[in-house]
Amino acid sequence: MSLVARQVAYTYPGANGAQVGPLDLEVRPGAVTALVGPSGSGKSTLTRLLAGLRAPSAGEVRCDDEPVRAGGRLSGHTALLTQHPLAAADPRMRLGDAIQLAARLRGRQVDAVALAEEVGLDGSVLDRLPREVSGGQLQRLLLARALAQGPRYLLADEATAHLDPITSTAIADALRRRAADGLGILLVTHDHALAASLAEHRYALDAGGRTLSA
Ligand SMILES: Nc1ncnc2c1ncn2[C@@H]1O[C@H](COP(=O)(O)OP(=O)(O)OP(=O)(O)O)[C@@H](O)[C@H]1O
Structure with missing residues (x-):
């Protein structure tokens, strides 16, 4: 495997x-x-x-x-984390919603706050849009989104x-x-x-x- x-x-x-x-x-x-x-x-x-x-x-x-x-x-x-985080994020979608959507598309339910904490962020950032977080925060939230997909x-x-x-x-x-x-x-x-x-x-x-x- x-x-x-x-x-x-x-x-x-x-x-x-x-x-x-x-x-x-x-x-x-x-x-x-x-x-x-x-x-x-x-x-x-x-x-x-x-x-x-x-x-x-x-x-x-x-x-x-x-x-x-x-x-x-x-x-x-498979989940993919690209080197262009802003291009990978929907600019109109709050980051918590993006994480939930990524999970739903793979038939999963996730705790977005727990995923944010897993990558070292406070759950409050989940209410923000991609342009409202720093580049490093966005990259970590995109990792959380990738993990939400439950990839192997x-x-x-x-x-x-x-x-x-x-x-x-x-x-x-x-x-x-x-x-x-x-x-x-x-x-x-x-x-x-x-x-x-x-x-x-x-x-x-x-x-x-x-x-x-x-
Ligand atoms: N869409 C494309 N059309 C034509 N050539 C491309 C395209 N994307 C990449 N290439 C070319 O393919 C080669 C490999 O590019 P790739 O982006 O895979 O390299 P990389 O090792 O990931 O580079 P970097 O470390 O700079 O991100 C390069 O010569 C690049 O110019």
Whole structure:
């Protein structure tokens, strides 16, 4: 049981040659797996393939032995935390409502206050709109929203980028606890210290996105 990419490659339409891959990668349940690599090496592209948001040009993604069929929507067992928090949040929806909606769409009910507290925030922020919280608070609330979906795998693309150390630590602590409870986490990061402190497994993409070292 794991989220795996097998000989996966992706070429953007109109681009010459493969942007990413072919490569193999495995995200195991109950562990943090780090994906590191220079800017433009293809980390976000690979994350979207694993999430089922894009179909690979070659190879296959499987989630717990089932093929992930890309249909422009997240595969049901996966949650995605993107590196652009404002773009990921509905500007008109209060953050508590966004968390509840994310849960309902997966047939779940959650305690939004408990989720906010899990990521180190007071429940009072749930009444606010995305523009009414700080960038670090928004990133933590989007982690709470991702957890509300009850995923088996969380793909966290630069979840702690540009955040202060206290916020980064709150996110890292939440990820560590969730991994201990069984969640499989892919931590996409430029932060080698964070990867070293959190991840049991590590993959490194080269600048061309073609070679992956484990
Ligand atoms: N929509 C797109 N159309 C065409 N090319 C793209 C598109 N998105 C990304 N690329 C290209 O694909 C390659 C991989 O990009 P990607 O965003 O996956 O890299 P990354 O490792 O996540 O980078 P960063 O660390 O800067 O976020 C880059 O050369 C990028 O310019």
